[in-house]
Amino acid sequence: MGSTGRQKKKKNSKIIAVLLVLGVLLVLSIIFSMKSGYTHLTFHDLLRILLGGGSDKENLVLFTFRMPRIIIAMLVGAGLALSGCIIQGIARNALADPGLLGINAGAGLMVVLFVLLFPTKTALSIFTLPFLALIGAGLAAVLIYLLAYKNLEGLSPLRLILTGVGMQVGISAAMIVLVILLDESQFNFVTVWQAGRIWGASWKFVIALLPWLLVLVPYVFFKARVLDVLGAGEEIALGLGVAVEQERRILLAAAVALAASCVAVSGNISFVGLIAPHLARRLVGPGHQILLPCCALTGALLVSISDIIARTLVQPSEIPTGIVVAVVGAPYFLYLLAKSRR
């Protein structure tokens, strides 16, 4: 009894330590991100501006340009990570990710149509953007589900991935066709979106994205036990009294909504939904009650750091954040793929 009690305590304190370290790293990345950019701010400057003593130019740089962008990066990271974690849970497939499955691309197609229809960014149009993205992502998800679902075998993990990758390539091709119809600035926008550049970096976009996360994230945390039990397989879950088909559909819809609302403002950032749940699982184990918050923190940290690199590496220009994530993400994906074949 004594030894198992000690083991349990050890595990709990490890979890608390992990969450603390992630939290501290996130705060550090926020501070670093506020400091760095075209106009470099020292720590001292930063304090002064935050306390209200900044010049107009400094206030503009920090409060209008950098802060919304930092917040968007974190929210998008957390949202995409949770989306990936849910999809991995319901598909029982460690390789699932909203980007790889073409869900992001579905949202992107609608974003492109949006740009075609509303060339000027009015406030109203910004708030309709997540809805449009959701329609596109939802259609892609339904199509993937129908194509990958086979009556007797259910949702086969391998078929899901293959269908998803096919879908992603297909939609990207459709976007390229659409690009022919666009003028030069719209064309630029589409390429920027596809590369995953955080383009909607203003408070308006923060306000457009936030309500989605405020509704979806608590709901997903609420479903942690269901995700746990689904991980033990369909038959076990049914035996424990889970309405499997129904729960799967609702959770998939939540994952799609998370991914769609995020990529609507961030551009097509892939791999976060793949890497963050993996790292989080390694850190705190498979129980979703702790895995989900840890995963959200990991995702936020990942995109936040990637965004710092994206903004500072080739100043005064910038690299799309999605590309930075992909530079880490693609090899990690291949590594997981190689490991899963053994």
Next chain:
Amino acid sequence: MDSITTTNLAIAYDESIVIEALEMKIPHGKITTIIGPNGCGKSSVLKAVGRILRFKAGAVYLNEEDITTLATKEIAKKMAILPQSPTAPHGVTVGELVAYGRFPYQRGFGRLALNDRKIIAWSLEVTKLSELEHRSVDTLSGGQRQRVWIAMALAQQTDLILLDEPTTYLDLSHQLEVLELLSDLNKKQGYTIVMVLHDLNLAARFADYMVAIKGGSIICHGTPDEVMVPHALKEVFQIDAQIVKEPRTGRPVCVTYDLVR
């Protein structure tokens, strides 16, 4: 009283019918084993009774209540079912997996209450897993793993457990260990146990009641002494069996057999 009754039960995968008009009764408080050749539909019957496979026609009654009228979470408080060789989520610990058994009782965000923890501790103790509570299920042997699943079923606090081939992939001693655990649960805790078993002799050794299925219908049923008779085995398995009473257990055993020519 019967724990389970099926009337006119029919099961089909797409258009091919596996079970037709099955009338089966599972006695309360006993160990029942379902036997039959490969593909006879015995697993399908177990799954349909455990409502993890939708049946095409007929009805299944659990303690005289039609299961289609009960909420699935309510059923999970009365009947546990373990499929054949389930796989645990990667990295899950023994204690966490057993805690899944509390799912039907949990609401909201699902924190484990004191009562839940007590029941989990009891389930671990009965299955002799208390020492392994914090071990990852991946690191356990096949026999230990099967005990973990049984502990999860115990945590559901049902009085009925259905198991589909609980001894698959286990060596001789671990097969016996699992079956003796189930036998203990039946005798000491009053559990009603229903299992599909491949091994005839083990089925006869542990069962109070046997059901032999072939081609989707029941060929014979009764005590092991009534079912383990040459003419019944001939009909069910197409074998010419020699049956003796084994002195150590007093149960019928098939010592050797030939194919019926």
